[in-house]
Amino acid sequence: MMESHYDPREVEARWQNTWEREGLYSASPDPSRPSYVIAVPPPNVTGALHMGHALNGTIQDSLVRWHRMRGFNALWQPGYDHAGIATQAVVEKQLRARGQTRHELGREAFMAEVWQWLEKTGMTIMGQFRRLGASLDYSRERFTMDEGYSRAVLEFFVHLNDRGFVYRDNRIVNWCWECETAISDLEVIHSDVDDALTYVRYPLADGEGHITIATVRPATILADVAVAVHPDDPRYKQFIGKDVIVPVVGRRVPVIADEAVEPDFGTGALKITPGHDPVDFEVGRRHGLAELTVIGFDGRMNADAGDLAGLTEEEASERVVAWLKEHDQLEKRESYRHAVGHCERSGTRIQPLVSLQWWVKMDELAAPAAEAIRSGRVKFHPPVHGRVALDWLEAIRPWNVSRQLWWGHQLPIWYCPDGHHTIARSTPDACGDCGSIELTRDPDVLDTWFSSALWPFATLGWPDKTADLDAFYPGDVNSTAREIIFLWVNRMLMAGIELMGDIPFHDVIIHSTVLAPDGRRMSKSLGTGIDPLELIDAHGADATRYGLLKMTSTQDVRFSPGAIEEGRRLANKLWNVSRLILQNAEGATPKLDPTSLEERWIIARIDATRVEVEAALTDYEFAAGASSLYHLVFDDFCDWFAEAAKPRLYDRDVALIGTALAALERLLVLLHPVMPHVTEEIWGQFHDDRLIAATWPEPDIRFAADADALSRVQDAATTFRRSAVLVPLEGDEKRIFDAVVRPERVKASGDADAERARLSKEISRSEGMLANEKFAAKAPADVVAAEREKLERYRRELEALG
Template sequence: MSEQKNLSKTYDPKVVEEKWYQHWENSNYFKADADINKPHFSIVMPPPNVTGMLHLGHALDNTLQDILTRYKRMRGFNTLWLPGTDHAGIATQARVEAQLSSEGTSKDELGREKFIEKAWQWKEEYGSTITKQLRKLGTSCDWSRERFTMDEGCSEAVKEVFVRLYNKGLIYQGNYIVNWCPHCETTISDIEVEHVDEDGKLYYIKYLTEDGTDFLTIATTRPETMFGDTAVAVHPEDTRYAHLIGTNLVLPFVNKPIPIIADTYVESEFGTGAVKITPAHDPNDFEMGKRHNLSEVVVIDSKGIMNDNAGMFSGMDRYECRKKVIEELEKQGLLIKADDHGHAVGHCYRCSTVIEPRVSKQWFVKMQPLAEPAIKVVKEGKVKFVPERFSKVYLDWLDNIRDWCISRQLWWGHRIPVWYCQDCDELICTKDEPKVCPKCESTHLEQDKDVLDTWFSSGLWPFSTLGWPQDTKDLQRYYPTSVLVTGRDIIFFWVARMIFTSLEFMGEVPFKEVFIHGLVLDAKGRKMSKSLGNGVDPLEVIEQNGADVLRFMLITGNTPGNDIRFQFERLESARNFANKIWNATRFVLMNLDDYEEGKFTPEYNMSDKWILSRYNSTIKDVTRYLENYELGEAGRKLYDFIWNEFCDWYVELAKARLYNKENTAVRYTAQNVLATVLKGTMELLHPVMPFLTEEIWQVLPHEGETIMLTSWPEENEDLINSEIEEQMNLAMEVIRTIRNLRSEVNVPLGKKADSILITHNEKSFNILMMAKEYIKSLATVDNLEIEIEMKDEPEQSVSAVTKGVEIFLSLKGLVDVEKEKARLNKELDKVNKEIERLDKKLSNEGFIRKAPADVIEKEKEKLVSYGADKDALLGRINSLG
């Protein structure tokens, strides 16, 4: 047993949290040991960007992971939570370029090699910012195993995977439609495109028939791309245009014939039902172009400037071109009208530039062969989604998978391991830089300039971080990992890629379960963003309230997969909860000064048996909730038990025995139960609120160095007693009812009242007799009579009935009856006036005719409520005689 200590008067999370995290990390409590032959639990952290700052999404995601990790560690598992960061290609390059600009230079002036050196310097200086912030949250990662997607081991894995996939024919180079950012001058993935609703125009333009005698009107939002049109499409069942299918139109400005084709993709109701097809600048047109063997004419270059194919508009910015095209169409009489049209426009997530879909030569992964086994493992239950409904989201995406563009036009990232011979054009794909061309033996070799999509390296995260392609101890012990915790917004882009790469290279799933959580929204249910100014900085929340409070607030009231609203009221509730625990602990400690464990054999009374039953039921429920990823329910259960049952009831019930210094055995039992239940409850709460629980656990009687490594509480089924709980529930309900009666008639807090309890049920009678002292103490009752039959109803009393027990509370000598009657009659007058007012209002035909239905309904509800108030007041007045 530890030496008894004290707690400060008030809970200061800053002092507590800084102290304990440093102690935990310095003591290597987070560290896993691959040599320990115990059941293992492993989890990899979704790597945040090295450019990132901690936001509420990170806070939620890492809190959930930390709860699971701490829980499994206490259950005796050999536990590894592996942290790391992502190199974030576009974001990091943008940061370094901005730094260079402030220094009066640029990446192009430096050259690729010097720029990469600068990027590594930036990473070393700023890349640990977010991992330091994660520590403030309490994350119990094994920081000794921290990884980076561009560290030596991960880079080795990336090259190995690329070369194997290339040699297998699953990586190829080709022209394809991609998301292109003209500002960053690179392709970006679908997840990096942010769609924003914008007000635009829908332009109606005449395309003349080839003989010039007629025209077809097409509707488009992007007239600047018309130079790349290679067809006009209509729906095959649209009778308006059936006779024109197979004929040609003349493309304005370019004056070349383009065919009218039929395709079911066209929506007859949109615009005129005839749409221009630009395969090189629209993903849907690109697919249609493939179906109809249309050519791809690129008209906008990598900087968003019109190229030579735009003729007289060449050299213009795409938006300037749009304006000039519309002016010229009007001059030629080819613009019919321009309607207002709202639509979603894709923007680059990093610089907010409007994305330009564009055909370009890129590297791709063939997805169909990789998707099939990834679909199979989910359908067979080898990978389970929690909640299960997200498996459908995953499967729907993989069923309609397109080849994955993996090349990016950046300098920062994993450079594609492909070299080109400058003499014979041989393509060489190899992990190590070749010295000579294997075909012509030339030494004039040049590496591909592109780097790989960031998702390519993060898709290998579950096994590359454990040492693959080497057969390491960590890989043998911790792969496959136990669970992945991540947000619903990256199921497609990360979860699916980890599954199919792991199946391809490890022959096994990367994790058995995927625990999906929602997004953290603001109080109004909106996504947090800079533009709305509704973001909340978790570091500020931690500074003001503590990490435990933020953690508890984030997980309670939340169910797996659903979004959560950040509300400061809930944060305050969590802070009050922490203070409640702190103050209850201080009270317990003040009464443990002479406590010596094992000094007596506890002799439990009804309240002891009740709290031990509730405690063991709580262990059982919390354990079940954690095993089923219902972390919010676990938090709610602990809140209810600690606040309502332990603090508000048992601590109060124990006071009389604690203050009984003469009967040390009775005092000891109360001390023993308080210390045992409080310590065990802190162990149950530890995964959720690690700092507070460590501080409290250390000052309670305990064994061991840290709560982190103590054993998880095990329920004792023998102590779970539904009969005792039923008995105490009756006693507590009677106490609540007496308290309510006292409150209703304004009995002063310190004054004791006499009470009579009548029950015709012998079982209830016996329970009330056993609980008599509890009722007297907690309901502030002086003389308490408990009877089977009523003898004489007391004068000047109020009454109520609960659970078959009639309760009479005597007011004699406690309340000035006449004064109380006067007060109640005054309230009754106010209520009667409101009832009269509402009656008149609802009888007024003019009001009923003009007022909205919801306003009328609210007035009716008020009338019903005031009626109930009137009945209650009359009842109270009558009870006073």
């Protein structure tokens, strides 16, 4: 018995439990069937479900459910990322609240603290994915820090070392002294800051005048090793090759020429401080300059800053400016607003700092990945992102893989007192160079993305040879956010080709970013976030899934509450029409044997929609697929088929009921990938098996000729509803018209002549418009097509009036 009112709350939870309990989400190797594999982008262990997860989860689940119904051995792999810096920051914050630091605790106790926190509070997103109806194989949940995965990570590092790609070097990094680690470019947020631009005179060593430079960081003058000018700048040509004296420290440094100098900035002469600026660092490497640092890892002036050691950069800058004033080398100071990088976690101003880090040479890894994109073996959707991914690979830079954190995979590198290093899978007995047994392990950990790069195959058991790897690698699709194309997608491509000898997936979906309804970024701190779990509570998971798919596009999209409400109406409408059919179908079984016009027509419409939905899912055009389904349910199935069939349904016409049930079956199957719960619940009313495991319909073109069979009736309804003019119809057409439009309820009082005149006028207007070359050339294609369709309908309506 179906309730008169559909309540998603109880129904959805019940099916989520049932599907999982009955093992309908799980996949195991099966050589008799083709596989279809998506690995979920592993969310942070600390995270909670946000709109991006909900949208991406829906996209992936729709694809997975669709393929499962099509007979594929579908695996949707779940799991978590340990998210080094994010997780460490959360736990450190808790320690601070207790008045402790991780240093007081020590590494081992701190790690135990993190694990404990994770067990209690972390790893909640997979539970939230369940509430979305996401059919991940939860029995396969992996974690980038679990034992097997950690082994894979170390194996990757050792492999890269064996290939000769791993090296240690001083490079400039984004240093956050608050978090005490180097952080990746992605974790740096740029925001405007009001600084002072200080103009400083650097006297020439030969006493012949001076060069003025402008700087926002006077404290770093102490680490200057050159002054650079653009080679073509006429103001400075005569100075190239001479020496100047660095203020405060009195160091004699050269004036060099470099193309990187922007003649328009400041005075056109640049102080070069390779130890504290990324651009200067590159200039310094090109000219073989020293890399001095005067600011330490704690954000304070270091021992090389002499008298200023221990001061903050701000305090040191004041002292330097005072010195400049006193020595008449300060030309002027002016206010200056500019974008400055800040740490995403702590908000601290980033210190570009040269430090000794571990690096991976990427050229040989990037080349085959670039080729895979160039050749089209890996396709991005929308394609513009493929270009972006390719550009990055073609200009690949070394990868800084060491992080000064505790939470993560500790580098498998051991040092001996003589400064040799040994890289090994497990603690070595002795130094590989000198045999010393006094070994100390490098305290740093690997970049979190180093482990994420292995996600498509480490989750399947790599580096062991497993049946899962044979069955499920390479996978099929990666669906993710735009921000992590470089950090994650490209690195999975490189790692997959290098370690597995094949690309990990052939399609990359870059989904829309869902913005707040007012167009701002969705963010908890801005108060613009919308919690998808609240949407699920209020409208159901099916409505939320439908609405999110309906919102997608190739661009960023504003969140639309209307789309979710539309999904809710769709679920209700489907419920009500199913209830109507099933209540009158007692004892009947689905049997496709269409006798009347509307029966053949709905079967044809369902098959035409099947084609549209398949095309939409194949091309990853989810909004188009959602629209097709909506139109099929609301307009075709409910408003026309069910209304037309109602009188015979009430008469318990057995042939009609068999066909109506068969049509409903097909409708449920088509809707299931997008709205799994309500469809499964209705299916269960007249089936013992599960819809999730049902078969996707084969093409059925037997009734294709009837796909437009109702157009005369539909036109007549349009005419009647607009003008109360009755169009003469006969036979089935008249019967359907009467059943659906129920003209007895509305008096046929319209003026047929006036309607003919009106239609003739519309036809000449439309013909004129389409004949206009300007309109045909300039209007968007869909506008032109819509106008043509209108014209055809007017003509049909006029003809029908006779």
